[in-house]
Amino acid sequence: xxxxxxxxxxxxxxxxxxxxxxxxxxxxVATAEPVAVPxxxxxxxxxxxxxxxxxxxxxxxxxxxxxxxxxxxxxxxGIAIQLAEMDAIANNPEAPTFENTFLAMEKxxxxxxxxxxxxxxLTSANTNxxxxxxxxxTAPKLAAMRDAIVLNPKLFARVKTIYDARHSLGLxxxxxxxxxxxxxxxxxxxALLSDGQKAQxxxxxxxxxxxxxxxxxxxxxxxxxxxxxxxGKAGVAGLGAGELAATEKGAADRGLAKGNxxxxxxxxxxxxxxASLSNRTTRQALFxxxxxxxxxxxxxxTRGLILKIAALRAQKAKLLGFESYAAYSLSDQMAKxxxxxxxxxxxxxxxxxxxxxxxxxxxxxxxxxxxxxxxxTPADWDHYAEKLRKQRYxxxxxxxxxxxxxxxxxxxxxxYAANQLYGLTxxxxxxxxxxxxxVTVYTVYDQDGSxxxxxxxxxxxxxxKSGGAWMSNFVxxxxxxxxxxxxxxxxxxxxxAPGQPALITWDDANTMFHEFGHALHGMLxxxxxxxxxxxxxxxxxxxxxxxxxxxxxxxxxxxxxxAKHYKTGAPMPAALVxxxxxxxxxxxxxxxxxxxxxxxxxxxxxxxxxxxxxxxVNSFENxxxxxxxxxxxxxxxxxxxxxxxxFRHIWGGGYAAGYYAYSWTExxxxxxxxWFKENGGMTRQNGQHFRDTVLxxxxxxxxxxxxxxxxxxxxxxxxxxxxxxxx
Numbered sequence: 001x002x003x004x005x006x007x008x009x010x011x012x013x014x015x016x017x018x019x020x021x022x023x024x025x026x027x028x029v030a031t032a033e034p035v036a037v038p039x040x041x042x043x044x045x046x047x048x049x050x051x052x053x054x055x056x057x058x059x060x061x062x063x064x065x066x067x068x069x070x071x072x073x074x075x076x077x078g079i080a081i082q083l084a085e086m087d088a089i090a091n092n093p094e095a096p097t098f099e100n101t102f103l104a105m106e107k108x109x110x111x112x113x114x115x116x117x118x119x120x121x122l123t124s125a126n127t128n129x130x131x132x133x134x135x136x137x138t139a140p141k142l143a144a145m146r147d148a149i150v151l152n153p154k155l156f157a158r159v160k161t162i163y164d165a166r167h168s169l170g171l172x173x174x175x176x177x178x179x180x181x182x183x184x185x186x187x188x189x190x191a192l193l194s195d196g197q198k199a200q201x202x203x204x205x206x207x208x209x210x211x212x213x214x215x216x217x218x219x220x221x222x223x224x225x226x227x228x229x230x231x232g233k234a235g236v237a238g239l240g241a242g243e244l245a246a247t248e249k250g251a252a253d254r255g256l257a258k259g260n261x262x263x264x265x266x267x268x269x270x271x272x273x274x275a276s277l278s279n280r281t282t283r284q285a286l287f288x289x290x291x292x293x294x295x296x297x298x299x300x301x302t303r304g305l306i307l308k309i310a311a312l313r314a315q316k317a318k319l320l321g322f323e324s325y326a327a328y329s330l331s332d333q334m335a336k337x338x339x340x341x342x343x344x345x346x347x348x349x350x351x352x353x354x355x356x357x358x359x360x361x362x363x364x365x366x367x368x369x370x371x372x373x374x375x376x377t378p379a380d381w382d383h384y385a386e387k388l389r390k391q392r393y394x395x396x397x398x399x400x401x402x403x404x405x406x407x408x409x410x411x412x413x414x415x416y417a418a419n420q421l422y423g424l425t426x427x428x429x430x431x432x433x434x435x436x437x438x439v440t441v442y443t444v445y446d447q448d449g450s451x452x453x454x455x456x457x458x459x460x461x462x463x464x465k466s467g468g469a470w471m472s473n474f475v476x477x478x479x480x481x482x483x484x485x486x487x488x489x490x491x492x493x494x495x496x497a498p499g500q501p502a503l504i505t506w507d508d509a510n511t512m513f514h515e516f517g518h519a520l521h522g523m524l525x526x527x528x529x530x531x532x533x534x535x536x537x538x539x540x541x542x543x544x545x546x547x548x549x550x551x552x553x554x555x556x557x558x559x560x561x562x563a564k565h566y567k568t569g570a571p572m573p574a575a576l577v578x579x580x581x582x583x584x585x586x587x588x589x590x591x592x593x594x595x596x597x598x599x600x601x602x603x604x605x606x607x608x609x610x611x612x613x614x615x616x617v618n619s620f621e622n623x624x625x626x627x628x629x630x631x632x633x634x635x636x637x638x639x640x641x642x643x644x645x646x647f648r649h650i651w652g653g654g655y656a657a658g659y660y661a662y663s664w665t666e667x668x669x670x671x672x673x674x675w676f677k678e679n680g681g682m683t684r685q686n687g688q689h690f691r692d693t694v695l696x697x698x699x700x701x702x703x704x705x706x707x708x709x710x711x712x713x714x715x716x717x718x719x720x721x722x723x724x725x726x727x
Contacts, residue, residue, distance in 0.1 A: 001468055001469060001470040001471070001515075001518075001543075001649070001653070039092055039093055039094060041084075041087075041088035041091070043081060043084045043085055043088065044077075044080055044081055044084055045081075046074070046077040046078065046081055046111045047073075047077065048070055048073060048074050048077070049062070049065055049066055049070050049074070050070065050074040050078070050111055050114045050115040050118075051074075051077070051111055053110075053114070053483075054114075056432060056433075057432070057443075057454065058451075058453070058454040058475060058483075058484055058485075058486050059475050059483060059486070060432055060441075060454055060474060060475070060486050061114075061117075061118045061433075061474050061486075062433055063433040063434055063435045064433040065433075066118065068130050068131065068134075070115075071115060071118075071119045071131070071134050072134045072137065072138060074111065074114075074115040075112065075115055075116060075119065075134075075138045075141070075142070076138070076141070077111060078109070078111040078112025078113075078114075078115055078116070079112060079141055079142065079145045081109075081111055081112065082108060082109045082111075082112050082145060082149075083145060083148055083149070085104070085108040085109065086105070086108060086148075086149050086152065086155060087152075088104075089101055089104045089105060089108075089155060089158070090152050090154035090155035090158065091154060092158075096158035096159075096161045096162055097162070098162060098169065098171060098175055098179070101158045101159065101162060102159075102162065102175070102178055102179060102182060103480075105182070106178070106480060106529050106530055106531060107480055107481070110481070113476075116142075117472070117473060117474050117475070118474060119131070119134070119135075120472070121435070121472060121474065121488065122435055123135050124465070124466045124470070124490070125435070125436070125458055125462075125465050125466070125490045126435050126436050126462070126464060126465065127220070127464050127465075127466075128464060132217050135213055135217070136210070136213055136214070136217070139209045139210055139212075139213040140206045140209050140210050142209065143205045143206050143208070143209035143210075144202065144205075144206055146205070147190075147198075147201065147202040147205050147206075150185075150186050150189045150190060150191060151189075151190050151191060151193070151198045151201070151202065153191075156186050156191040159179075159182055159183050159186060159191075160183065162179055163179055163180065163182075163183040166179045166180070173700070173701075174527065174528065174529060174532065174700050175529075177532055177699070177700055177701070178529050178531060178532060181531065181532065181699065182531070184332065185332070188320060188328070188331060188332065189320070190319075190320060193319070193320075197319055200319060201316065201319055201320075204312050204315055204316045204319070205316070207308075207312055208309060208312050208313070208316070211305050211308055211309050211312070212309065212651065212652045213652070214305060215302055215305045215306070215309070215648075215651045215652045216466065216648065216652035216653075218294070218299070218300045218301070218302050218305070219267070219293075219294060219300070219302060219467075219646055219648055219652065220464070220466055220467075221299075221300050222293045222294045222296075222300030222301075222302070222646070223265050223266075223267055223293055223467055223646070224264075224265075224463045225293075225300060226265045226289045226290065226292075226293035227250065227262050227263060227264045227265055227289070228262070228263045228265075228282075228285055228286050228289045229251070229254075229256065229260060229261070229262055230247070230260070230261040230262075230263065230282055230285075231259065231260055231261075232259060233259070233261075234279065235261065235279050235281070235282045236261045236263075236277065236279070236282065237277070237278045237279050238276045238277050238278035238279070239273065239276050239277065240276065240398050240401075241500075242401075242494075242496055242497070242500055242501075242503060243273060243276060243494070244261070245496070245497035245500055246494050246495065246496070246497060247261035247262055247263055248261060248497070249497050250262030250263070250264055263286055264461065264463070265289060265290050265293060265467075266461070266467050266468075266492055267466070267467020267468050267492075267642070267646060267648055268290075268467070268641055268642065269287075269290055269291065269378070269594065269639050269640060269641055269642065269643060270287075270290075270378070270381075270382055270594070270641075271286055271287070271290050272494070272505070273286065274286060274287065274379065274381075274382040274383055275382040275383055275385070275386040275397070276383075276386075277383065278383070280379075280380070283379045283380060283383060284377075284379045286379070287377075287378060287379035288379075291639075291643060293645075293646055294643075294645035294646045295618075295645050301645075302645050302646070302651070303617040303618075303644075303645055305651070306617055306644060306645065306651055307613065307614070307615070307617060309651055310605055310606075310608065310613050311610075311613045313325040313606065313656065314608050314609060314610045314612070314613055315610055316328070318609070318610050323609060324338070324606060324607045324608060324609055325606040325607075325608075325656065325657055326338035326341075326603055326606040326607045326657040327607075328657075329606065329656060329657035329658060330657060330658075332538060333538045333539060333540045333541075333658070333661075334538055334540045334541050334664070334703040334704065335540050335660070335664060338603060338606075338607055338657065341540075341603065341660045341664065342600070342603055342607075342660075344660070344663070344664060344667075344717075345596055345599050345600050345603070345660055345663060346600070346631055347717070348592065348596050348663075348726070349596070349628075349631040349632045349633055350632050351721070351726040351727070352588075352589055352592060352593045352596060352632070352633060352726070353589075353631070353632030353633050353634060354589075354632075355588060355589030355593075355726065356589035356590065356593055356633065356634040356637060356638050357589075357634060358589070359385070359587060359589045359590065360375075360376055360634070360637050362388060363376040363380075363381065363384045363385060363388065364376055366384055366387060366388055366391075367380070367384060376637065377637075378637065378638070378639050381590060381637065381638075385586075385587050385590065388586075389583055389586055389587070392583070392586070393579045393582050393583040393586070394579060395576075395579040395580065395583050397505060397506065399576065400505070400506050400572075400576065400580070401503040401504065401505060402501075402503060402565050402566055402567070403563045403564060403565055403566070403572040403576075404503055404504050404505070404506065404508070404509050404563065405501060405502055405503055405504075405564075405566040406459060406493070406502040406503070406504050406508075406512075407502065408562050408564060408566070409504065409509045409512055409562050410457060410512060411426070411562075412561050412562040412564075413509065413512075413513070413553065413558060413559075413561065413562030413563075414512055414513055414516045415442075416558060416561045416562065417513070417549070417552040417553075417555070417558045418516070418520060420557070420558070420682060420684070420687070421552070421682065421684070421686075421687030421690070421691075422447065422520070422524065422684075422687050422688070422691050422695075423446070423447025423684060423687075423688075424444055424445065424446065424447065424452065424523075425444075425445045425449075426442045426443070426444055426445070426455070427442060427443045427445070428440060428441070428442050429441055429442065429443055432454070434456065436458065436462075438458055438459065438460045438462075438495075439456055439457065439458045439488075440456070440457050441454065441455070441456050441457075442454070442455045442457070443455075444523055451484065452484065452485075452523055452524075453484055453485040453486065453487055453522075453523040454474075454475075454484075454485070454486040454487070455487050455488070455489070455519060455523070456474075456486075456487070456488035456489070457488070457489055458488065458489065458490045458491070459491045459493050459512075460491075460492075460493055460494075460495035461492040461493060461494055461495060465490070465492060466648065467492055467648065468492060468648065468649075469489070469490060469491040469492060469511050469514070469515050470489075470490050470515065470518075471487065471488065471489050471490075471515050471516075471518035471519050471522065471535070471546075472487075472488060473485060473486060473487055473488070473522055473534070473535075474486040474487075474488065476522075476530050476533060476534060477522065477523075477525040477526070477527070477530075477533050477534055478530045478533065479526075479527065479528035479529075479533075480528060480529065480530065481530075485522050485523050485525065485534065487519045487522045487523055488519075489512075489515040489516060489518070489519055490515075491508070491511055491512065491515065493508045493511075501566045503566065506580065509553060510550055510553055513549050513550045513552065513553045514546045514547060514549060514550050515546065516546075516549060517545045517546035517547065517548060517549025517550070518535060518542070518545065518546040520545060520549065520695055521534060521535050521542070521545040521546070521695055522534040522535050524691055524695040524696050525695070525696060525698050526696040527696075527697070527698045527700055532698045532699040532700050533698040534698055535698075536698055536699055537698065537699045537703070538661075538699075538703060539654075539655060539658035539661040540658065540660065540661035540664045540665060541661075541665065541668075541703045542661070542665075543661050543662055543664075543665035543666075544665040544668040544669055544672075544694075545694065545695060546665075547662070547665050547666050547668075547669035548668070548669040548672050548673065548690075550669070551669065551670075551673040551676075552682060554580075554581070554584075555681075555682050557682070558682075559572070559577065560572075563577075584725075585723075585724060585725025586725075588724045588725050588726060589638065590638050592663075592724055592726075593633060593634075593638040594638055594639065594640060594641040595641055595662060595663060596633075596663060597625075597628060597633060597635055597638065597639070597640040597641070598640040598641040598642050598647070598659055599659045599660040599662070599663060600624075600628055601621070601624055601625075601628075601640050601642075601644065601647070602647070602649075602650045602655070602656070602657060602658070602659040602660070603657060603660065604620075604624040604627075605620075605624075605644070605650070606650070606656055606657035607657075617644050617645060620644075621643070621644045625639075625640075647659075666720055667715055667716075667717050667719075667720045668707065668715050670719035670720040670722075670723045671711065671715040671716050671717075671719050671720070672690070672710065672711060672715075673719070674719040675710070675711045675712075676690075689710070690710060693706065693709045693710040694706060694707075694710050
């Protein structure tokens with residue numbers, strides 16, 4: 001997942017350096033003829049640690065000096081400076097040009113970018129009550145600032161003047177792209193509205209900002225409070241030594257007596273330990289805790305917030321001239337329309353439904369064979385699917401984990417793949433302060449040995465960390481400011497108990513490759529304008545480089561380089577590798593089904609018009625699931641990966657009407673990997689071609705054009721179906 005730190009309007013991304021001098025110009029000498037006074041607006045200067053760029057390498061944030069008390073005043077100062085810079089552009093008496101309008105906008109907002117990239121990272125990965133309170137207070141101020149910029153009529157008039165004449169001004173292609181994206185984004189976010197409508201939009205945006213922030217905070221707390229406490233070792237039977245140690249530590253951290261075990265929740269419906277737990281009562285309790293974490297009628301219940309958010313989004317879409325929020329959201333995406341996205345998603349239903357029914361039949365046969373007097377439920381599915389996997393492929397996930405020590409996976413797997421594809425090398429460093437002891441930092445060197453980027457890695461689950469995994473930046477690639485990327489990856493893997501090896505699952509390793517694909521998209525950006533650099537791309541394109549990177553985890557030379565036993569260094573046996581490959585298409589009715597269902601649930605919510613917003617979350621969700629069952633899916637057995645009430649991606653994570661992007665970009669990634677295989681496989685030449693045509697381009701081109709420049713064709717869905725074992 002790529003996490004957006006501050007703004008969704010690419011042409012208003014807050015990056016770069018201050019555009020104007022704060023010095024007062026000298027008084028001109030009087031002459032017989034009037035002397036024009038140069039336009040030199042006074043921009044306020046910030047104070048504090050975020051007022052200037054960090055003196056650390058790559059301008060990395062200096063966490064040894066940053067205090068919690070620094071954030072709020074820096075955000076408020078950054079907002080004031082950003083608004084002053086934009087007002088200066090809007091009020092410039094000179095005729096609008098690309099330089100005095102668009103270039104000036106690209107250079108604005110340096111202080112706000114610095115503080116909010118750090119603050120946003122911490123409120124997601126290492127938050128506390130103080131940071132949450134600051135987030136609550138500043139979120140509406142940031143929303144108001146964005147509205148003040150987008151809805152500034154003088155600023156938009158200058159933008160429109162250049163936009164209307166863009167093809168006759170001798171602009172370079174990337175400059176025309178900046179002009180078009182800026183105009184389109186301002187227009188679709190209200191610049192063409194009347195004054196009364198703009199006031200209404202500002203009110204809606206302010207409310208949404210506050211509600212979305214509150215949703216994220218409630219969900220983080222609800223997920224923490226939803227942890228399952230198990231009394232007695234019989235209740236955690238089946239767990240491996242590392243898993244058991246983690247649950248014991250969880251109990252100790254909560255001050256519980258010995259003999260208690262705590263299973264923390266991750267932000268998905270299914271929980272990792274369901275596969276191992278042999279006690280059915282515990283499995284059912286764990287699933288119930290996950291399923292109902294945000295629906296307990298307490299302070300962490302998110303349903304009231306969701307109804308307000310859904311209603312406000314529908315109102316916003318109508319105000320902007322769209323039938324639904326989905327229509328509004330997809331208007332600047334690769335898919336373009338919700339109808340196209342929904343049609344794409346529903347095209348999987350027949351094959352998925354058949355696979356789900358077939359797999360359920362097999363699981364029920366296994367349950368009956370073992371003497372069970374029940375049929376499979378979602379709480380049982382992973383447990384019996386894992387048993388069936390072992391029987392069919394003799395594959396035990398605990399047999400795999402000893403070959404997946406996390407540092408080895410990172411340095412000899414993820415980094416090695418990046419070296420083989422793009423010529424990058426990495427060196428760990430200990431002189432860069434970090435925001436938590438779990439974090440490690442690496443310098444990234446380009447193929448010519450020059451410094452390319454700084455990379456932070458934060459792998460372990462914490463109670464104060466948002467669920468899931470993501471990538472973002474502390475510093476963007478910005479040719480105008482001369483900055484190089486400072487990128488971080490965050491995951492939520494189970495931390496081993498002290499003294500235990502840091503072993504991860506196969507899925508965890510896959511997540512590392514995925515998130516590093518996002519990191520590469522940020523690191524290898526090569527654009528002069530920050531608004532179109534790096535991962536400043538559409539939701540249904542930004543997941544393409546990350547999912548594409550997953551393919552190289554199982555490339556034979558990559559796998560052989562990192563899949564080594566943590567004690568002996570022996571390579572993963574060929575027989576075990578063969579088992580993994582054979583099992584790769586196992587259980588796809590569930591694995592893909594839960595994702596497709598979640599994407600369609602997202603679309604159901606965001607396809608509502610203003611008159612269609614329901615009064616009850618659960619009734620609407622039940623109706624949505626019934627309609628999907630009518631398409632052939634079996635949502636009673638394969639529930640959505642995220643229930644409405646804990647669907648962070650769409651209510652607090654920027655993926656509203658955009659969760660389909662994971663499947664859409666999976667189509668792109670499998671088609672791109674098929675191109676690699678058709679053209680010689682994992683070679684430096686092919687890696688360089690992908691870097692040159694995709695990873696370095698940001699949003700400097702239309703996405704379809706960019707893909708055709710890479711592959712020489714439009715993407716096809718067949719490689720994805722084959723990879724999933726559905727064709």
